[in-house]
Amino acid sequence: MTEQESSRYIDATAADWIARLDRGPLSQEEEQTLEAWLSGDPRRRGAMLRANALSALSESAEAPDPQPRAVPPAPPEPHMPPAISRRRMLAWTGAGGMAAASLAVLAITTRPAAAITTGLGEVRRVTLDDGSTIVLNTQSSLRVRYGDKVRRVELLYGEAYFTVVPDARRPFVVDLPGRPLRAARGAFRVRRIEGKPVDILVDQGGLSLGEAGTAGGVFMPAQTRLSLPGSVESPLPAPQAISTDHIARALAWRDGKIAFEGERLDEAAAEFARYSRTRIEIRDPVLAGEPVTGLFSASDPVGFSHAIARVFDAQLDQQGNAVILTRRARQP
CATH class of the missing domain: 1.10.220 (Annexin V; domain 1)
Structure with missing residues (x-):
């Protein structure tokens, strides 16, 4: 194989x-x-x-020719298919x-307050009118407000990966509660899930967090991660350096995968619930606390549960949209 x-x-x-x-x-x-x-x-x-x-x-970061010249393309040879470009x-x-890859490509013309939302299990790639791109994870929503002086995006909820094209006239701003995020260029992920701190991961380039020109702001270079404190009054923590492997695991959802490295089994079950109507129920507190490591298909909670049952010698029962995991009864 x-x-x-x-x-x-x-x-x-x-x-x-x-x-x-x-x-x-x-x-x-x-x-x-x-x-x-x-x-x-x-x-x-x-x-x-x-x-x-x-x-x-x-x-786009390279300086353009001050006097660009239009060169008409040469026509293809008769009866010959054009070479792939x-x-x-x-x-x-x-x-x-x-x-x-279970991704929907959508090219949009941004209008004031244009909203983009993904449903359960949907991952969508959006190209904005300046060439920047956004990949939205399952159950996510954002609003785009492009203007003459600023390119503004508000992440309402969920998770999004941004690739920002440079524009010297207009910074790219992601609005977060009391903590605007500014990027001149680069690629980064923002995760805003109910009940959890807002999590920011910088893949390439860099970004500034906090109001421009005010004290207390933080610059995040490439390969760093930061979780926002619950209160906007609290100072921002220092970004934590992370490895490329860590970044690959955190962004595995773009390929329809979920990566775990030591998370509790009940936490893994909650993550699968973001992608599927099939729910994993763990009816044993000890089993729920078992650590999980590996790369799994986000759309296959049943296959994941079968793997867990084999590894931890658990009993699996499927009842409708519920997959129930319990410890096997020990023989006397």
């Missing part, structure tokens, strides 16, 4: 393909190789879209690949 590729390896391969597409159209042989690669693991198409977004972010490939990838 072939060993499954790691998400890091897939991302690196996707970045290499984007770089090759930037150098010019692919040959017929290269096109076939890329198509075969994309047709394999469903995570690869999502990785191509993320690599393209990061490449576009880098390109980066734009054509991304359109094709978005159509087939995002469906395979």
Whole structure:
């Protein structure tokens, strides 16, 4: 059996393909190789879209030609299909690949107070009119308010991953309760779940947290994480450095996965409840406290429960939309 590729390896391969597409159209042989690669693991198409977004972010930071010249494209040879280009490939990838990865691609023209919401188990990628992108996790909602002086987004609830394209005239602001988050460029995740502290993770670039020009603000560089205190009166804690593996686990939901590393079983069950109507019920307090580690499909709580039952020698019963886990009765 072939060993499954790691998400890091897939991302690196996707970045290499984007770089090759930037150098010019692919040959017929290269096109076939890329198509075969994309047709394999469903995570690869999502990785191509993320690599393209990061490449576009880098390109937009470069100084433009002060006197750009329009060059008309050469027509394709008669009766010959045009070679695959980066734009054509991304359109094709978005159509087939995002469906395979359970992501819906939605291009919107931002209007005042435009709202975007995802349902149970839905993950959606949104491209804003400035080229910035947002990936919304399940049961999330945000409101977009773009203006002439500021690009403003309010995360109402849920979880979102932002990739910000630089704009020297307009900062990108994510409104959080009493703690506006400002980014000039970069990629970061904000998680706002009821009953839990707002959690911010910076993947690339950097961002500032707090009102501009006031004391008490905090700058978060890449590969850091911070949880907001419950009261806006409380000082902000220092960002904590995190590893790339930690970031990959925290962002696994973009590929339809849930990653655990030592969380309690009842916490894992609550996380699965965000993605599915099937509920995992644990009717043993000792079993509920068992640690869980691994990468699981977010849409398969039943498969996860079967794995847990095998590992912890538990009894599994399914009653309608409930999967019930209990300890097996010990034999006398």
